[in-house]
Amino acid sequence: MIPMRGRSKLLLTFFIALFLSILPIPEVLENFRPHWLLLVLIYWCMALPYRVSIGYAWGVGLLLDLLLGAPLGVRSLALAVVVYIVSLNHRVIRNLSLWQQALAVGLFTMLYKLIIFWVEQILFDVAITPMYLWSILTTMLIWPWIFLILRKIRRQFTIK
């Protein structure tokens, strides 16, 4: 049996990501806020696909919905779908270079945002502007740093 090592550290990274997701920032920067939770989830799912998978994605997505005051389940759905794709292809993604990974993360972010938008549009008939898509770029650009930081954490605390 594989011991579940470093569970508290794993959960802590998720909580920090949640914290950063609701941290207030100036209005003009709001559209550029990276999707921290998605980034952390993609990393753990790629590194530990047998441990962090759809269950985690669904749970933390629900927490994010609660914190943002959105209809419950929207972000759970989007994160679960993205994480499904990541964990199916985790071997491929691991072998990509950092910049190629960033591109893949960009695609995942786009899918994530599209699912959220679709659901919200079906529910409330919301509209978006092209500004909605800017955060895909910032999420992509921040991926290499998240990757390096989380890898350091994983190795330091030997989270398996």
Place this chain on the structure above:
Amino acid sequence: MKPIFVTSTALQVRLCFAIFASLILIVFDSKFDSFVNIRMYFNTGVAPLIYAANIPGEMLQGVSQNVSTRQDLQTRVKEQEKKLFLQQTQLLQFSHLKKENQRLRALLNSPMQEDSRKLVAELVTVNLDPFALQIMVNKGTSDGVYIGQPVLNEQGVVGQVVDVSATLSRILLISDITHAVPVRVQRNDIRVLANGSGELNELSLPYVPQNTDIQKGDILVTSGLGGVFPEGYPVATVTSFTSPMGDAYAQVSAKPIVALERLRYVLLVWQQEQPLLQNPSIQKDSSKPTTDKAEP
């Protein structure tokens, strides 16, 4: 060893479960409001995280308050004093008018609604759902806040409470796309509905016939019909009234009177339906024909 061939099917099953659960949650939460009570407990659970996220903003605020100059503060105090003076003079007649209004309403046999309790709440600055126009304030069920409570500020109507926890509550602004408030035009008492548009500074008035007497600049006040907002508070001013050809209804848009983008303090209001009159002698009189009153 880690399983190699089992995972992909297991993953698909898990994905199906996750999607199914999410869809059920989405439908029941947003369309039927089934989770109001459960949400309250969960919200209370995640409140510490919200407080933590609010700290940096509060610190910045504190710093900016500390570095304001003496000169600045003096001019501000002077301004406030002048404002207070003006408002006090306006208030001189207020209690008299209020009493007179009560008496007149009693004569008309119409019920009076008075705001019984008010509570000032401060904004908690956290990032919220980008698709909804909401704010979060630092009062919750422990202060008696309830879902559907009207929220005002010194300018007019802000919105209503949609979500509560023990110490925090979330307020839906009047310009959110899911919000509507029954209003009437202050000038001629025409009753209309003011729907949110999803844009922070715009409301739209649907189903207004083209020949309705509504003009640009008209002030819309709450009509009290929906039962949520107390009557008579200003909501918006009409910004445009166009009647497109071949359309049954006019296109009317309005701008909220409250500056919704720079809210800092809001007022939570508890309404109380009052008995017809507190003064029993007048009540007795008003129930009789008016001629009886003239001959004692």
